[in-house]
Amino acid sequence: MANEPHILLVDDERDIREPLAAYLGRNGYRVTKADNAAAARQVLAAHAIDLILLDVMMPGEDGLALTGFVRATSGTPVILLTARAEETDRIVGLELGADDYVTKPFSPRELVARIKAVLRRTEGSGKSVHAPDADGYAFGPWVLRTGERELVDAGGVAVPLSTGEYNLLLAFVTHPKRVLSRDQLLDLSQGRELAAFERSIDNHISRLRRKIEADPSDPKLIKTVWGGGYTLAADVRRL
Amino acid sequence: MKRLFPRSLIGQMALLIGGALLIAQLVNFALILNERQKLSLAQNQGPAITRFAAVASDFGQAPAEFRTAVLEDSSRRGARFSLDRQSAVPESAGREGAIETRVAQALAANGVRAAEVRAAFGGELRPDPAPRAARPHRSPGGPVLVISARIGAGAWLNGRLVTPRPDPWLTVRLAAATLLLYLIVLGATLFIATRLARPLRDLAGAAERFGGRGEPISVTPRGPGDLRRAIDAFNAMNRRVVTLLDEKDRMLGAIGHDLRTPLASLRIRAEGVEPEAERTRIVATIEEMNAMLEDILVLARSGRDREEQRAVDVTALVDALVEEYRELGRDVSLDEDAVRQVLDVRPNLLRRAVRNLIDNAVKYGGSARVSVLRSDAALEIAIRDAGPGIAEDRLAAVLEPFARLEESRSRDTGGSGLGLAIARAAAEAHGGTLRLANAPEGGLVATLALPA
Numbered sequence: 093m094a095n096e097p098h099i100l101l102v103d104d105e106r107d108i109r110e111p112l113a114a115y116l117g118r119n120g121y122r123v124t125k126a127d128n129a130a131a132a133r134q135v136l137a138a139h140a141i142d143l144i145l146l147d148v149m150m151p152g153e154d155g156l157a158l159t160g161f162v163r164a165t166s167g168t169p170v171i172l173l174t175a176r177a178e179e180t181d182r183i184v185g186l187e188l189g190a191d192d193y194v195t196k197p198f199s200p201r202e203l204v205a206r207i208k209a210v211l212r213r214t215e216g217s218g219k220s221v222h223a224p225d226a227d228g229y230a231f232g233p234w235v236l237r238t239g240e241r242e243l244v245d246a247g248g249v250a251v252p253l254s255t256g257e258y259n260l261l262l263a264f265v266t267h268p269k270r271v272l273s274r275d276q277l278l279d280l281s282q283g284r285e286l287a288a289f290e291r292s293i294d295n296h297i298s299r300l301r302r303k304i305e306a307d308p309s310d311p312k313l314i315k316t317v318w319g320g321g322y323t324l325a326a327d328v329r330r331l
Numbered sequence: 332m333k334r335l336f337p338r339s340l341i342g343q344m345a346l347l348i349g350g351a352l353l354i355a356q357l358v359n360f361a362l363i364l365n366e367r368q369k370l371s372l373a374q375n376q377g378p379a380i381t382r383f384a385a386v387a388s389d390f391g392q393a394p395a396e397f398r399t400a401v402l403e404d405s406s407r408r409g410a411r412f413s414l415d416r417q418s419a420v421p422e423s424a425g426r427e428g429a430i431e432t433r434v435a436q437a438l439a440a441n442g443v444r445a446a447e448v449r450a451a452f453g454g455e456l457r458p459d460p461a462p463r464a465a466r467p468h469r470s471p472g473g474p475v476l477v478i479s480a481r482i483g484a485g486a487w488l489n490g491r492l493v494t495p496r497p498d499p500w501l502t503v504r505l506a507a508a509t510l511l512l513y514l515i516v517l518g519a520t521l522f523i524a525t526r527l528a529r530p531l532r533d534l535a536g537a538a539e540r541f542g543g544r545g546e547p548i549s550v551t552p553r554g555p556g557d558l559r560r561a562i563d564a565f566n567a568m569n570r571r572v573v574t575l576l577d578e579k580d581r582m583l584g585a586i587g588h589d590l591r592t593p594l595a596s597l598r599i600r601a602e603g604v605e606p607e608a609e610r611t612r613i614v615a616t617i618e619e620m621n622a623m624l625e626d627i628l629v630l631a632r633s634g635r636d637r638e639e640q641r642a643v644d645v646t647a648l649v650d651a652l653v654e655e656y657r658e659l660g661r662d663v664s665l666d667e668d669a670v671r672q673v674l675d676v677r678p679n680l681l682r683r684a685v686r687n688l689i690d691n692a693v694k695y696g697g698s699a700r701v702s703v704l705r706s707d708a709a710l711e712i713a714i715r716d717a718g719p720g721i722a723e724d725r726l727a728a729v730l731e732p733f734a735r736l737e738e739s740r741s742r743d744t745g746g747s748g749l750g751l752a753i754a755r756a757a758a759e760a761h762g763g764t765l766r767l768a769n770a771p772e773g774g775l776v777a778t779l780a781l782p783a
Contacts (some may be wrong), residue, residue, distance in 0.1 A: 107596035175591040196595035197621055200602045249673045252648040254654035
């Protein structure tokens, strides 16, 4: 049973901690519980933890502070549990290096799916590769900002993207000048979000081109590679 | 005419005081002028009366043979005296009663007995009988006072005496004094008025800007004492309101957290419920409660959210939302002609408003056709559904919180009843409006207008 991923669950609410630990246990995870940040640090020091589930709102040291500590000391991936849906929490959480977050009340099934996705991304390296490893990516006249999850043009005007568009573009800017097949794009862009791509990658590519290309019929940024897929032709600078 | 009448308290006060003062000053001016003219006349007539009485006295005391000589000798320097059988003043023609009384008194004081005294202004002075009198009079052109006294049977002593011309500058001097007084008082009034007006304007401006967010606006107290007190009271009230709103925010945050935690616990435990149909219903109920909680928190915080305004391509924002609905298989589309429209907005708030409107269109009308158009003064996001629309008399009511068209409280059709209220609050937070209308070709059109 040593292959079971070891999850550290940190939540001050017993009503969440106990049933969630039981549910995760039933779904094949080894769970260690902690009811505050100090207890969590002790567990981290004593055990090899594969993933931390962390409540944001806790008395004393809160989840965001503990995320900062984890990120500074190890590569263990973090999924935040938050009772506040405000966008600011999400932004702050992701900037501090959380790999994902779920808003309470969440579906336990969805949580397990996200745990699997994060573990798959970190597999092998044993390190968090929390997807936006930069505040933003500059390419051509555009900046893709990961905190606000939006595209900003040279004039500072924000161009909002749908979840699918954002994930696809993030896949491109994190793999610039590489030819990405449709399967690779699907895999990369579905890694973080579970929003189902019912429509084809091609459709999303054409939508993205309408938003970022000066002339969508003659794309200069996202180019089609015959037989191979697509590639981002621009230089990408991490911000 | 309406434009000429000032609306402000200060303007009206200045106008009223200025007007009332003008009328009072004019009345005062008229009264003083009248008095001064009378006084001036009396002063001017004094010498003439005294001279007449002196001549009458000399005449009476002189021996009979010298009497003509006395009259001739006195008839110089703007005066003519003569003894006639008739009075030079007709019985009844503009006689000056006041002067007659004074002449009678002067005659009596000089020991002259006069049976009757008449006096009137008028006539010209005949040329001087003596050549030496050809030299110009010292005060030419003044009114001639004719005095007539009956000093014996059928004998009238008639005197024609030039009186000094009334002071021609009297009116001007008086008018100047009145005007000066008027300007001083009016200036003082305007000074007080502006001293009141500036702090009042500051106060009104602060009250208009007050949004209940961030630091309370403080107005510097100035002006008269009672105005300072009003400003101090306003500042104190401002601080209390901000404190109350902050407390409300903290309370809502705590409620949100405290309710979400048991909901989250329920949601996790629900996963173990059998049979599956029961589990599905429990999960749906929990999600409904959560959505309602979310709506209530958003509406309660509207107008006080701390989201910054940013330049955003609103068309792209709407397009991204429409795309998410399409990915979920909903019949939602954006007008093909929609072009880039950049506006300073709070993107998350606007997104929530548009999402609520699309939700409603899909829920009640089965589909949503979205357009983004710029008119002269506004950017209009219109969402049209293919549903039955809403009765005209209910259009305004459905914008109110917790308003529903159905009696049913089922989540499928009822919702939290806050979606439109939130959309309207979001529009108003941007200084815009939310309008609902039944389209002529059927269906409901919700138009979110943001000032461009």
